[in-house]
Amino acid sequence: MARFVSYLILILLMSSELIKITSVTSVCELVFQYFPDCMDFLSGKYYKPSKRCCLHIFKLNLIARHGIGPKWICWCIELMVTGWPMNATRIQELPVKCHTRLSFPISERMDCNKA
DSSP, X not given: OHHHHHHHHHHHHHHHHHHHHHHHHHHHHHHHHHGXXXXXXXXXXXXXXXXXXXXXXXXXXXXXXXXXXXXXXXXXXXXXXXXXXOOHHHHHHHHHHTTSOOSSOOOSSOOGGGO
C-alpha cells in the first residue's frame, strides 16, 4: 500500500511539472510573437525601433503589469535572446524611442528574479 501511495505521489508531482512546462510554453509564445520585432533595433541593425516593435513593447508591458508579471516576460526574453548580440545602448534607448517605461528588464545579463 505504501508503494502505491508513493507511485501516486510521484505521478501527481510529474503531472504538476508538466502543467508548469506547458504554462511556460504558452506564456512564452506571446513573447516569442511580440519581441522579435525589436531585435533588429536592439542588435544595431536599424537606428530606431519599428512602429510594430513599439506597439509590441506596449502590449508586453500590459501583459507584464496586468497578466503574467514582469518575471515571466523577462525569463521568456532571456530564453529567446540567448546567443543574440544586443547593444546595451540600444536597450537603454528602447523605452525612450518607444515613449514607454519598461515594466520588465531587458539587458545582456538579465537577473529576472529582481523583476
